[in-house]
């Protein structure tokens with residue numbers, strides 16, 4: 001069976017930084033990424049705002065990913081893309097699936113940097129039909145920023161955190177009409193800089209204290225019925241797309257069965273959005289580098 005000192009699962013900002021630091025500490029490192037290239041969420045982000053604190057540069061997400069991927073490929077760490085880690089066992093082995101089929105790897109430490117999951121439109125429990133055009137923000141980003149497709153022309157955006165704000169700007173910047181950004185709370189969420197940069201220049205209508213209470217349309221969405229939570233008044237917003245940006249949840253699927261006492265085994269560490277949701281990538285990189293370096297001290301030398 002193959003062996004590595006440190007197995008890193010996930011090649012987003014966190015996994016890349018952790019793998020780099022552990023490898024620079026002289027450990028044998030294997031990073032596995034299920035997609036065809038490292039970068040994770042960064043690959044979908046065409047907007048600027050990445051690396052201001054850590055690199056002192058204002059990069060797009062894709063540029064930030066490229067900066068670290070280049071360093072990673074030049075390092076001694078081994079990177080395998082198109083490889084999904086299916087499970088982890090207490091005997092410090094992992095079951096993986098790659099282009100050549102299933103295989104196992106033994107490791108000393110494992111860094112889980114699997115990112116996060118989006119709350120899906122289904123999990124929001126909004127009554128009504130389920131026509132085309134109801135998408136999570138992540139899916140819309142994939143369609144538009146990776147596949148070059150158009151997710152919609154007149155979206156309603158649900159959720160005013162950073163992801164919702166950035167999606168609103170993406171639609172408005174390309175000349176499309178954002179019908180409204182709706183938010184249940186009494187104020188817009190997200191970072192101050194995103195509120196300033198994403199909403200104000202485009203005069204995007206923001207409806208606070210507002211919930212989506214019904215999705216309308218048969219084949220394609222035609223509108224969303226909304227309720228003002230203060231007055232109870234309902235009305236219909238006509239749109240061709242509903243983008244949900246209702247929250248992110250750390251993806252700890254792989255360690256679910258490893259924590260009978262609610263504690264992680266001592267050979268497993270979490271980092272990046274898998275550990276807690278990070279608004280800013282610079283802190284992901286910093287924390288993951290510190291983790292990689294400290295595990296690098298503990299793991300046996302090559």
Ligand SMILES: Cc1cc2nc3c(=O)[nH]c(=O)nc-3n(C[C@H](O)[C@H](O)[C@H](O)COP(=O)(O)OP(=O)(O)OC[C@H]3O[C@@H](n4cnc5c(N)ncnc54)[C@H](O)[C@@H]3O)c2cc1C
Nearest residue numbers: 010012013014034040041049084085114115272273280281
């Ligand atoms: C829409 C949006 C906009 C943002 N805008 C900004 C911004 O302007 N500025 C800023 O600083 N930050 C921004 N952020 C935050 C920042 O991008 C993220 O916090 C950071 O990129 C998260 O990195 P990560 O490595 O933790 O997760 P991810 O990027 O999600 O990486 C996880 C990786 O793990 C892989 N993976 C998962 N499971 C497995 C498995 N079983 N086997 C193998 N591989 C697996 C996935 O394919 C993925 O590549 C934004 C985030 C979002 C969502």
